[in-house]
């Protein structure tokens with residue numbers, strides 16, 4: 001049987017009436033950009049792309065050279081196609097409308113150009129995360145930050161491209177979550193995991209345990225019971241994995257189940273945690289829900305949150321359904 005390429009998958013989805021031509025083009029362009037980022041990432045020291053850029057982003061984090069390179073590749077690739085009205089990025093203060101010389105399209109694109117980039121210099125998997133929203137009626141010519149502030153359930157597509165031993169795209173257009181592997185010789189993504197499903201129950205969790213002492217009591221109690229294993233309230237042993245690269249941790253969960261947690265902690269007066277709602281939690285949340293899992297703040301569904309600003313942060317609990325529900329039950333208790 002002929003392999004199903006990403007192009008063919010998207011054409012068939014368009015024929016089935018599940019996406020329009022502009023959204024198909026948007027996804028294709030993002031994937032072209034990700035193919036270029038994959039090449040830059042894989043060159044490493046040979047391409048002179050490792051190390052700090054010497055600049056900071058809007059959240060005051062030091063940017064790596066590859067953060068800046070990846071952001072520029074995505075912006076450039078998406079400027080002229082006529083499918084977008086504007087882009088917003090974790091690495092830029094405000095949304096950037098499509099330049100005036102090009103036609104504007106119906107969609108808004110958000111991205112974290114290189115998530116987990118603190119891992120890049122040690123040759124651990126990193127990735128690009130993206131989310132697509134519809135531009136509100138009548139705002140296409142003059143889109144602003146406010147046009148992006150839509151709940152995650154309104155995303156029309158979301159995905160990530162992981163740059164690991166294989167470069168893979170994991171994509172949803174709201175009809176299941178599917179995995180595509182980059183055939184590096186041909187330069188095409190091939191459908192390799194149709195309809196990824198996250199097992200409902202799990203014995204694996206992912207969290208940065210070094211923050212344990214800063215967590216709220218509910219989170220302490222929940223993880224305490226995971227660590228207590230068979231002898232504790234949960235009655236089973238749990239294993240732990242933490243790659244510190246969200247794409248890699250979520251990819252493992254989409255492949256074999258688990259729960260990924262980045263809670264808020266007392267170091268953060270806003271009680272929001274580290275991860276960004278618009279660039280990380282929403283797209284990953286949609287992918288996980290479309291694979292049968294859950295994505296929660298510990299107290300509410302992530303995809304129902306009304307964003308207040310572009311770079312908003314949010315606590316994240318996502319993955320196997322039964323385990324996210326178990327974590328929510330601990331957080332429902334007052335303490």
Ligand code: AHM
Pocket residue numbers: 061090112114115116117118208244245246247262274
């Ligand atoms: P980044 O977008 O600046 O790379 O930060 C997000 C990353 C996630 O990929 C990962 O889950 C998390 O930060 C790791 O944080 P920590 O270093 O606190 O373990």
Ligand code: MG
Pocket residue numbers: 090112114115116280
């Ligand atoms: Mg990130």
